[in-house]
Each structure stands twice: as C-alpha cells, then as structure tokens.
Amino acid sequence: MMGSLALWAYLLASRLADPLAPILLRRRLARGKELRARLPERLGHAAIARPGGRLVWLHGASVGEGLSMLPLIAAMRRADPAVAVLVTTGTVTSARQMAKALPEGALHQFAPVDAAGAVRRFLDHWRPDLAIWVESEFWPRLMIETGRRDIPMMLVNARVSARSAARWERIGGMARRLVGLFERIVTQDAPTRARLIAMGADPARVREGGNLKMLADPPGADADTLAALRAALAGRPVWLAASTHAPEEEAVLVAHRAMAPRIPGLVTILAPRHPERGDELRGWLAAEGVQAASRSAGEMPAPEINVYLADTLGEMGLWLRLAPVAFVGGSLADMGGHNPFEPAALDVAILHGPHVANFAPAYGALTAAGGARVVADAGTLAAEASRLLTDPDARAAQTAAARAVLSQARPDADALAAEALALIGRAA
Structure with a gap:
C-alpha cells in the first residue's frame, strides 16, 4: 500500500512539476550541468526529426551507460540495418561522448526531465517501437507513460546493489509496478537477478547475461x-x-x-x-x-x-x-x-x-x-x-x-x- 501511495504521489508531483522544470534547468545551467542550446530537449522539445521506420530507444544515465550501449547498438544494426536508434542520457559529458561515439543510424538527445508534459512531448515526437533501459536509471513518470503507450520495454545490463534494493523494499508496491513493466530483464550478475525478482519481477522474464562494459573497445589514444x-x-x-x-x-x-x-x-x-x-x-x-x-x-x-x-x-x-x-x-x-x-x-x-x-x-x-x-x-x-x-x-x-x-x-x-x-x- 505504501509503495502504491508513493507512486501515486510521485506521479502527481510530476504532473505539477512542469512549470518548475525550466527554473530547475536554468539553475543546472548556471552550475554547468546543462547545455544552453539543448535545454529544449530536456523539456521534451526534440531538436531533430524522427527517422522513418522502426525506432529503438535506449536510455542510460551518463557516460558509462552510454558507452556500454555501443556493442548492443552495433549488434542491432547488424541484425537489422533499417532500424534507427535513439540514445538518451542526462549529462553534458555523456552528450559530448555520444556525439563522437555513436555509429551511423544512431542519434543522441537529452532525456526529458521526469515531468508529465516533458515526457509526453518526448514520446509524442519519437514514438519508439521499443524502449531499452540500461542499468538502473528508473524515472517513474517516463516508465509509466512508456508502458501506457504499449511500447515494449526491456532492461539490460541491469545492476541493483544491496543498498538500492533495501531502499526499493520500503516502497515495494512502487518497485513491483515499475519492474513489472519490463517484458525482458537481462542482469549483469546473479545477485541482481535475485534482487529484481524480490522486488517483484517475473522470474521467467529475468536472466543473467554479464556486463556489457566488457564488450567495449579499450579507450583509444592519439x-x-x-x-x-x-x-x-x-x-x-x-x-x-x-x-x-x-x-x-x-x-x-x-x-x-x-x-x-x-x-x-x-x-x-x-x-x-x-x-x-x-x-x-x-x-x-x-x-x-x-x-x-x-x-x-x-x-x-x-x-x-x-x-x-x-x-x-x-x-x-x-x-x-x-x-x-x-x-x-x-x-x-x-x-x-x-x-x-x-x-x-x-x-x-x-x-x-x-x-x-x-x-x-x-x-x-x-x-x-x-x-x-x-x-x-x-x-x-x-x-x-x-x-x-x-x-x-x-x-x-x-x-x-x-x-x-x-x-x-x-x-x-x-x-x-x-x-x-x-x-x-x-x-x-
């Protein structure tokens, strides 16, 4: 009950947050945590057109998660060269890194803030055919709205620490609702698989798959x-x-x-x-x-x-x-x-x-x-x-x-x- 109430309260707050989001972003801009020219992306206003055809959207927090996506993106493009890929992250550093690292057929945008209007504008524009979350970057409004649109969702390279699992346990209903949105979950390790199942994930949908960061090319050097x-x-x-x-x-x-x-x-x-x-x-x-x-x-x-x-x-x-x-x-x-x-x-x-x-x-x-x-x-x-x-x-x-x-x-x-x-x- 507490978890369900927590989710309801969060979604209500995210609906009321739209007028405050520009103020928050301006403060982050002053601290060097945003790029002025790309602030509209954080409010769900896309800077570029959606490619035609099928679009896979991958979301991660920052540089590490973004770079870990690259082998998966390459494999998806090998399997289906017609599929387009959208990557979203939330940090300035990751945006700069992704601009250099993403292959042809893949685009980067900043993730929208987790306010109702920004999330809906983002999803209205991009209309992804598949949403892939990387590691444990859970934004409830973004996840709930994606699920409401019947967009299949997958969690890859999942990692949940014992400390994080304990925090989620306090709001178990919210955790169950969010992890239940994923049709497939692939974890880095066995402990994470066990923790996600304890949080409410269907065991039949969760498997251990190793850490995608192992597949990244070693960093280059001039x-x-x-x-x-x-x-x-x-x-x-x-x-x-x-x-x-x-x-x-x-x-x-x-x-x-x-x-x-x-x-x-x-x-x-x-x-x-x-x-x-x-x-x-x-x-x-x-x-x-x-x-x-x-x-x-x-x-x-x-x-x-x-x-x-x-x-x-x-x-x-x-x-x-x-x-x-x-x-x-x-x-x-x-x-x-x-x-x-x-x-x-x-x-x-x-x-x-x-x-x-x-x-x-x-x-x-x-x-x-x-x-x-x-x-x-x-x-x-x-x-x-x-x-x-x-x-x-x-x-x-x-x-x-x-x-x-x-x-x-x-x-x-x-x-x-x-x-x-x-x-x-x-x-x-």
Whole structure:
C-alpha cells in the first residue's frame, strides 16, 4: 500500500512539476550541468526529426551507460540495418561522448526531465517501437507513460546493489509496478537477478547475461601524443592512479613518496575522475611541495616532474598505455569502484580498494583468480604497486589472469540484440 501511495504521489508531483522544470534547468545551467542550446530537449522539445521506420530507444544515465550501449547498438544494426536508434542520457559529458561515439543510424538527445508534459512531448515526437533501459536509471513518470503507450520495454545490463534494493523494499508496491513493466530483464550478475525478482519481477522474464562494459573497445589514444609522452618520460618507471576521488589522492601521494626512494625516477600519473578538479589538485600538489605538471595546461612530464596530473577528459587510453600498473579509484573512497575492464583489456595490472560494489562480481572474479589485488590504504598501495613495477613476471601473471577471467564472462551482444528486436517482431 505504501509503495502504491508513493507512486501515486510521485506521479502527481510530476504532473505539477512542469512549470518548475525550466527554473530547475536554468539553475543546472548556471552550475554547468546543462547545455544552453539543448535545454529544449530536456523539456521534451526534440531538436531533430524522427527517422522513418522502426525506432529503438535506449536510455542510460551518463557516460558509462552510454558507452556500454555501443556493442548492443552495433549488434542491432547488424541484425537489422533499417532500424534507427535513439540514445538518451542526462549529462553534458555523456552528450559530448555520444556525439563522437555513436555509429551511423544512431542519434543522441537529452532525456526529458521526469515531468508529465516533458515526457509526453518526448514520446509524442519519437514514438519508439521499443524502449531499452540500461542499468538502473528508473524515472517513474517516463516508465509509466512508456508502458501506457504499449511500447515494449526491456532492461539490460541491469545492476541493483544491496543498498538500492533495501531502499526499493520500503516502497515495494512502487518497485513491483515499475519492474513489472519490463517484458525482458537481462542482469549483469546473479545477485541482481535475485534482487529484481524480490522486488517483484517475473522470474521467467529475468536472466543473467554479464556486463556489457566488457564488450567495449579499450579507450583509444592519439599516436603522436602517445609518442611524445613516451619520449618525455624517457623510459622512467610509471604507474597510474585512475578515476580517483577525494581523499584518494592523498593516499596516492603518500604511496608515491614511499615508493620513490626504492624506484628511482618514478612518475605517478594522477587522473581524477572529474577533470574539473584539476585546479584544486594543482593547488594542493603545489602546497605539498610536489613537482607536478598538468595535461590540461599543455605541460609535459619533464625530468624534474614527479607527478603528472592527467586532468583532461577522454584521454584514459593514453594513461593506460603509459603505465603498466594502475590503481582504479572510487574504491578506497566509498564510491563503489570504477570499470576494471579497460585496464584489463590493455594488459595493465589492476590494484583497487575494498569498495567495489558497482562492479562487485567482476572484481570478485578477478581477485579470486589473481587478476587484481586489493589494497586497504596508502601503505599497501605502495607495497603492491612497487612489487608489480619491479617484478615483470608477477605483473605478466596478473594481467594474463585478468584476461582469462574476462574472456570467460563476456556477454553475447548478438544474442541480446536478437532478444531485443524480437520484442517488436524483428528477430534476426
């Protein structure tokens, strides 16, 4: 009863929210969270015409979800080249990334805010033949309105943490109504399958299918820039702290200082999860007396540089090709951890902290097989990074184990595409 009441209250609020939505968006614009020219999309006013024929709409939260869609989009286009694809996400960064990454036949728009008028305008214009949600980006008004129009709905790459499941449990009726809208659910792992069934999903409609992020191509790197950075480093030992959050940078610096006397010429590449923190981190490094250079400032890692601040967007492929060892952030700080598949694909030895709920099955399998190592603090980070940097055989064994684990768990994008297209009578 409480869950049904919660859904009723939410839908009422979303109906009353239309006059407030422009105010909210202007505030987000002032904080750099929206693009002025594309604000109408957030209110359901499409910027481009709907393509003719069948249209599959995929929706995800941000960059990670958007990039994970790419193998599925490619598989759907192989199965049915006539099908058009619409991708919606909700962040500025994802919009920019999708503009570069989407193939021919696929379009990007910002998702509408979850207000009744915006959602209805969006659906009136695009009239999708199939709606695919990615991971766990649930917007009740958008989902309910899609279901009311008899648009088949599918949830792929689904992930529900224990914490999220506990929150949904408090409003069980709402959860049952929303998960019941999906005709098919494909989860990243067995625990998510169990949690979704407990939330009210029909077990016959839910299967485990692996993590689509395993299928993404490793991030690329400009060959000339990579060569210039390698020349500047001149063979110095390098390790990477990738996608870090505060206060992980402090642990990385402590680890660097512990390692440097034992590994002459050591360079730490520090790549914060949010590059806009670059100014903050430059000031902090200067206050700590660290000889640092910044990628966003166009600086190179000269011989006197100890820490290279990789504070740009979309260049992780450079850093992973320069460093044979990487600490993957968001895992000492309790942020749920970040993607281990990119370093594994490029034979980079992985270190991570204990907080990896976002990729728990992957990290669990990697760690159990010796394909990744858990560190608890700056001291163990320094010890493990030093060991891997100075022992090529240990490093090779770890990266080989990681590749083996991931090759066994790769999902089948073509089978998933066929399953999706079958919902609109277009099975490959």
